[in-house]
Amino acid sequence: MRKIYYLKPKIQNVFTSFFTIMTAVEIILFGILLYMVDRLNIQRSNDMIFYIRYTILFLIVLLFSVVNFWFGLRLSHRIGGPIVNIQRILEQAQRGDYRSRITLRSNDFLHEIADSVNLLLEKLETEQKQTKKNEDT
Numbered sequence: 001m002r003k004i005y006y007l008k009p010k011i012q013n014v015f016t017s018f019f020t021i022m023t024a025v026e027i028i029l030f031g032i033l034l035y036m037v038d039r040l041n042i043q044r045s046n047d048m049i050f051y052i053r054y055t056i057l058f059l060i061v062l063l064f065s066v067v068n069f070w071f072g073l074r075l076s077h078r079i080g081g082p083i084v085n086i087q088r089i090l091e092q093a094q095r096g097d098y099r100s101r102i103t104l105r106s107n108d109f110l111h112e113i114a115d116s117v118n119l120l121l122e123k124l125e126t127e128q129k130q131t132k133k134n135e136d137t
Contacts, residue, residue, distance in 0.1 A: 010109070011079070011109050011110075018071070018075065022071065026068075029064075030064070033057075034057065078108050078109050079110065082111075082114060083110070085102055085103070086102055086114060089102050090117065093124065096128075098124045098128055101118050
């Protein structure tokens with residue numbers, strides 16, 4: 001049996017490509033900065049040079065961590081936002097309000113699910129109107 005690595009290729013390709021590219025860029029930048037720090041001609045004792053180099057390396061790692069956190073948060077909003085929106089609309093539908101529709105930003109993920117839920121809500125709203133119309137007559 002063949003393994004399926006991508007369940008949702010549109011979403012997963014973005015994530016894997018993004019994090020692969022970010023990792024490659026960070027490794028290259030880290031290497032360049034490490035080389036530059038190693039080449040510093042500081043007229044100090046060996047202990048002081050050691051502390052200066054590792055302080056700079058610590059700050060570089062900290063900077064990369066902050067950048068990764070920011071990009072990860074931004075990317076997660078492209079999924080988290082639609083999930084919150086879909087959940088809110090479904091809760092309204094559970095109370096019998098089928099008028100609301102899910103609207104997502106163009107760069108958000110989960111458009112297929114939102115479109116399916118919107119079609120379902122449209123069908124339920126139509127059936128609800130038909131039922132009320134039949135009850136009135």
